[in-house]
Amino acid sequence: MYSEQVMDHFMNPRNVGEIENPDGVGEVGNARCGDIMKVFMKIENDIIVDVKFKTFGCGAAIATSSMSTELIKGKTVDEALRVTNKKVTEALGGLPPVKLHCSVLAEEAIKAAIEDYKNKQAEKQTADSI
Amino acid sequence: MGHSVYLDHASTTYTKPEVLKEMLPYFTDLYGNPSSVHRYGREARKALDQARERTAAALNADPNEIYFTGSGTEADNWAVKGTALANSKKGNHIITSSIEHHAVLYTCKYLERNGFEVTYLPVDEYGLVDPEQVRNAITDKTILVSVMAANNEIGTIQPIGEIGAIAREKGILFHTDAVQAVGSIPIDVKEMNIDLLSLSAHKFYGPKGAGALYMRKGVKSEQIMHGGAQERNRRAGTENLPAIVGLGKAIELAVTDIPQRNARLEALRNRLIDGILSTVENTRLNGHPIKRLAGNVNFSFEFIEGEALLLSLDIKGIAGSSGSACTSGSLDPSHVLLAIGLSHEIAHGSLRLTLGDRNTEEDIDYVLEVLPEVVQRLREMSPLFNQNKGGRTYV
Incomplete structure (x- = not known):
């Protein structure tokens, strides 16, 4: 039911873990539905220099977390925001229809982490200007 | 590498070689239709009768109380819908448990959309149904109690003897989905006051595609499958004879030891x-x-x-x-x-x-x-x- 790429990213997930003092953190999903993705980012000059994830979920949830973090690593924040669930799914060689929501979750987790980063930046600027 | 450990027998079992051996001639040589008059038909009929006798013996039922189906799901559907429809003048209330297989639960939901009322009894932390709750749920509109013999997911064995006794005392039909139980716990439909019982061959080392419904003599039930005189006019459709032969052999083996x-x-x-x-x-x-x-x-x-x-x-x-x-x-x-x-x-x-x-x-x-x-x-x-x-x- 899963492609080779999905199985590879499930068995050998890239970027698993946490980042201490991250510049952005995004957590989406909930345990009730059986999926939680938490993404940590280190961002320097608007470039995502490091990204890690932790995921509670099925094989597809873990694989999409792994692939989406791979796709945004080293990219600018704007580039990362253009990584859609469709791109993640394509990079994984497709997903079963019932698992497409996992790729949506991956996109949302990245967006949430970037939003967190932007909020923190805005706070900093406000603090600096005061 | 090279390990292969199958631990999903509640989903399905392999077919035992001695079961398969009995089935094989009914594909290639003894392929007659049991409804046919000629010799081929008579041979097939004989095999069908033997499978029925073996199934009846395994449950302490009479052979003419056994009806073969295409699956355990079909047997459950027939048991619940068939009795509900046939007894709807008497009442429209069904009692079941909240942990039934979907073959029973979704059939009950379907009946709810069609004028029936269903009580879904809760279970305790171990998945046990309390027979006293069954008793308390009975109203003058209750026509059927359906509680599984053993649960497919968590394996909890229900007190079906006690529930059967209560239903019999109140004059209400008792159905049990015994798909997971047959071959694992001894079943005696008379002693346990069971009116209807569903089983499925591929859960006890028989083939897929064969199930059976035990219906006690005198139970009022509507037909679900129309269009033929098979199974004494109660379940139309040419019998899947090789699989039914396999069911007969498998159930005989399953209850012996x-x-x-x-x-x-x-x-x-x-x-x-x-x-x-x-x-x-x-x-x-x-x-x-x-x-x-x-x-x-x-x-x-x-x-x-x-x-x-x-x-x-x-x-x-x-x-x-x-x-x-x-x-x-x-x-x-x-x-x-x-x-x-x-x-x-x-x-x-x-x-x-x-x-x-x-x-x-x-x-x-x-x-x-x-x-x-x-x-x-x-x-x-x-x-x-x-x-x-x-x-x-x-x-």
Whole structure:
């Protein structure tokens, strides 16, 4: 039911873990539905220099977390925001229809982490200007 | 590498070689239609009759109380819909449990949309139905009580004898879905006051595509399948004779040595349960510790999700199943695990391992070697798991 790429990213997930003092953190999903993705980012000059994830979920949830973090690593924040669930799914060689929501979750987790980063930046600027 | 451990016998079993051997001639040589008048038909009829006798003997029923179906699901549908329709003038109330197989539950939901009322009895933390709750739920409109003999997910064995006695005392039909129970617990339809009973061959080392409904003589039931005189005018459709022959042989084998087979399976099962409990933390056994099917093991592992667990085990050659939503195609985890009081989160992390006659101690030891590592790997990836604290409280 899963492609080779999905199985590879499930068995050998890239970027698993946490980042201490991250510049952005995004957590989406909930345990009730059986999926939680938490993404940590280190961002320097608007470039995502490091990204890690932790995921509670099925094989597809873990694989999409792994692939989406791979796709945004080293990219600018704007580039990362253009990584859609469709791109993640394509990079994984497709997903079963019932698992497409996992790729949506991956996109949302990245967006949430970037939003967190932007909020923190805005706070900093406000603090600096005061 | 090279390990291959099948622990999903509650989903389906292999067909025993001696069962297959009896089936084979009915594909190639004895292929007649049991309804035909000629010699080919008569030979087929003879085999059909023998299968019916064997099935009846296994349940202490009469052969003319056995009706073959295409599956256990069909038998459940027929039992519930057939009796509901035939007795609707008497009443429109059905009592069942909240942990039935969907073949019964969804049939009840269908009937609810068509004017029937259904009481879904709760179960306790072990998945047991309280017979007194059955008694208390009975109204003057009740026409059917349907409670499974043993649960397919958590293996809990229900007090069907007691429930049957209550239903009989009140003059209400009692159906039991015995799909998981046949061959695992002794069943006597007379002693247990069972009016209808569903079974399925592929759960007790017979082939897929054959089930049966026991219907006590005199039970009023409507036909579900129309269009032929098969099964004494009650279930139309040419009989799947090779599979029915297989059902007959398989059920004969399944009920002959229950105590010995159970003793072996229980020893393996307990080795697995004890092994998991002693090597994996934050784990709970689902179902009753004693009143459970000899081959059933069901665990919840906190902080991880069942499908990921199944995939990981599959890669290591271990075949199991899960009540996680991701394995069911819906967003909700198993209704059985929710009914015994598990939170959604814990229910998502469930693993069912069901043992069969070919499993060995080596199989169990291999699982015990692999499972803790697999659980640990997934936990380390989980945001719910905190290694220092052993876990965090769910959000």
